Amino acid sequence: MSDLNAAMAETAQKIEQFLEQFLTAQQLSAPLPAPERLVEAIRHGALNGGKRLRPVLVHFTANLFEHPQGDLIQAGAAIECVHCYSLVHDDLPDMDNDDLRRGKPTVHKAFDPATAILAGDALLTHAFALLADENCHPDPTLRNQLVIELVYGAGVGGMAGGQMRDIEGERKGYDPETISLIHAMKTGALIRASVRIGALMGGANPSELTNLTSFGEAAGRIYQLADDILDATQSSEQLGKTAGKDEAQGKSTLIASHGLDHANAVMRKELQSALSLLDAFGERATPLAQLVTHFAERKN
Amino acid sequence: MSDLNAAMAETAQKIEQFLEQFLTAQQLSAPLPAPERLVEAIRHGALNGGKRLRPVLVHFTANLFEHPQGDLIQAGAAIECVHCYSLVHDDLPDMDNDDLRRGKPTVHKAFDPATAILAGDALLTHAFALLADENCHPDPTLRNQLVIELVYGAGVGGMAGGQMRDIEGERKGYDPETISLIHAMKTGALIRASVRIGALMGGANPSELTNLTSFGEAAGRIYQLADDILDATQSSEQLGKTAGKDEAQGKSTLIASHGLDHANAVMRKELQSALSLLDAFGERATPLAQLVTHFAERKN
Numbered sequence: 001m002s003d004l005n006a007a008m009a010e011t012a013q014k015i016e017q018f019l020e021q022f023l024t025a026q027q028l029s030a031p032l033p034a035p036e037r038l039v040e041a042i043r044h045g046a047l048n049g050g051k052r053l054r055p056v057l058v059h060f061t062a063n064l065f066e067h068p069q070g071d072l073i074q075a076g077a078a079i080e081c082v083h084c085y086s087l088v089h090d091d092l093p094d095m096d097n098d099d100l101r102r103g104k105p106t107v108h109k110a111f112d113p114a115t116a117i118l119a120g121d122a123l124l125t126h127a128f129a130l131l132a133d134e135n136c137h138p139d140p141t142l143r144n145q146l147v148i149e150l151v152y153g154a155g156v157g158g159m160a161g162g163q164m165r166d167i168e169g170e171r172k173g174y175d176p177e178t179i180s181l182i183h184a185m186k187t188g189a190l191i192r193a194s195v196r197i198g199a200l201m202g203g204a205n206p207s208e209l210t211n212l213t214s215f216g217e218a219a220g221r222i223y224q225l226a227d228d229i230l231d232a233t234q235s236s237e238q239l240g241k242t243a244g245k246d247e248a249q250g251k252s253t254l255i256a257s258h259g260l261d262h263a264n265a266v267m268r269k270e271l272q273s274a275l276s277l278l279d280a281f282g283e284r285a286t287p288l289a290q291l292v293t294h295f296a297e298r299k300n
Numbered sequence: 301m302s303d304l305n306a307a308m309a310e311t312a313q314k315i316e317q318f319l320e321q322f323l324t325a326q327q328l329s330a331p332l333p334a335p336e337r338l339v340e341a342i343r344h345g346a347l348n349g350g351k352r353l354r355p356v357l358v359h360f361t362a363n364l365f366e367h368p369q370g371d372l373i374q375a376g377a378a379i380e381c382v383h384c385y386s387l388v389h390d391d392l393p394d395m396d397n398d399d400l401r402r403g404k405p406t407v408h409k410a411f412d413p414a415t416a417i418l419a420g421d422a423l424l425t426h427a428f429a430l431l432a433d434e435n436c437h438p439d440p441t442l443r444n445q446l447v448i449e450l451v452y453g454a455g456v457g458g459m460a461g462g463q464m465r466d467i468e469g470e471r472k473g474y475d476p477e478t479i480s481l482i483h484a485m486k487t488g489a490l491i492r493a494s495v496r497i498g499a500l501m502g503g504a505n506p507s508e509l510t511n512l513t514s515f516g517e518a519a520g521r522i523y524q525l526a527d528d529i530l531d532a533t534q535s536s537e538q539l540g541k542t543a544g545k546d547e548a549q550g551k552s553t554l555i556a557s558h559g560l561d562h563a564n565a566v567m568r569k570e571l572q573s574a575l576s577l578l579d580a581f582g583e584r585a586t587p588l589a590q591l592v593t594h595f596a597e598r599k600n
Contacts, residue, residue: 028456031492032485038456038464089421094394094413113394114467117417118460121389124421125455128428132447140440147432147447155425156328156338160418164338167414185332192331 004290012052018077041119045107046084054079054194060288061198064281068202070137078130085123153193162186174251188220218274223295225267228253304590312352318377341419345407346384354379354494360588361498364581368502370437378430385423453493462486474551488520518574523595525567528553
């Protein structure tokens, strides 16, 4: 897996560099001068050394194809801005009220809730300019499609809707179908969008796009199932975040309803079907196959 | 002015109809089913019978040109979604903490703050799909420009940055230059973007776009100067909102520093220069000239 780790680290580093240069007062001062405090809050929320899994998915998916076009890093950075916005808003006192994120104070702790709301809003807003920008891809129609894909990933039928369903679940309780839907929307939709954006930049034909969409949906489920299994089996120290949260919150995950062995079996089956969707791409699919296998086997 | 009122009411009604149909579970359920509560909160925040001034600006500006292309209502609706998102977030307890908006409970009062944050996020997100959508304009490159214009209007160098500066001003105090900058960012940037989007859809050439950008900036200043004058001279009953807010908040507006007569004189001068920017468009400019005159002369 050291090839995988190196390739992931390389993309993560390029994303970090891109965001480091893009999320500056200089880049964000149009039409009028960016307020320093907002730029700092945005940087606090986005330049945090994350794994940048969604840009890695864009990159590996586009590289299934021989001649991907456009700037995969710029497109990945747009998705990462949306991912970071969602973390900043989800952490707010009115939402999950988290004080720490990756061992650092959350944006509303380091600044204040109003600044965190605006920093999230701004990350979401500017993500779309990255995709609409001509450096992102030479075909303007395709750039329009990328914008729409990101809207679907982030919007009411995706991430924002998933967070809404999760908040409602906290009040009304969670049944297994609701949990699957929450996962598919909250985590799955942006993973799906990342794969589709990569596929579109690779030049996928309609049937390839359909297959890769299924792959992206499966990758999201695998990522989430592994999360549930880790939550149930690892200590907080091993995870670097609070373990046992699902049980504490009364979430009837697959593990709660059918046990750990069953959850592991479901995940292995999902992994097999995800891998089989990549068969048609031959050797070019190795990084993506390794990545989704890593999703299933990761330890934190 | 009855022609103006009729034309404004017609656009406002078309925007209301467009949003009525667009902001539904059916339209927003992709890739996965929209949660009802989020759709309701979005509709509460956006279907409120506002004057829809920004879509009116798009419409009147595009009609300076003989053959505007695309769906001006769809583009106007996108800007209106962004305007409504900004009201929903600005009203939040962590921001301006307002309970009422146009006589109705604000979204966080009618629902709760978490739902209001998500409703604002969702309105912002879906606005970009309206502009990237092929029904908005036949030219895909132009659609990308529209997306980028809206990002500039809403982003760090525009509305979100203006709200940040306003929050900082509440803590640090406001000097006249800061107040002008806050106005230009908070109110002006989206008005400017509306005019530019209208101009682009009208097919403005570069020098026309430059002039209309100046017009849009002047229109924003006129709108805001009138607001300041109304705040200082009208009763809360006449305004339908709290009067005398600027003085109470210690904002050193032009009125506080130079008096009402001076502010009125500045506004008249801005109006003359805005109107002169429309001269080249002849009779086609009548609605836009009437609109910016209305900005200056409005009583609430």
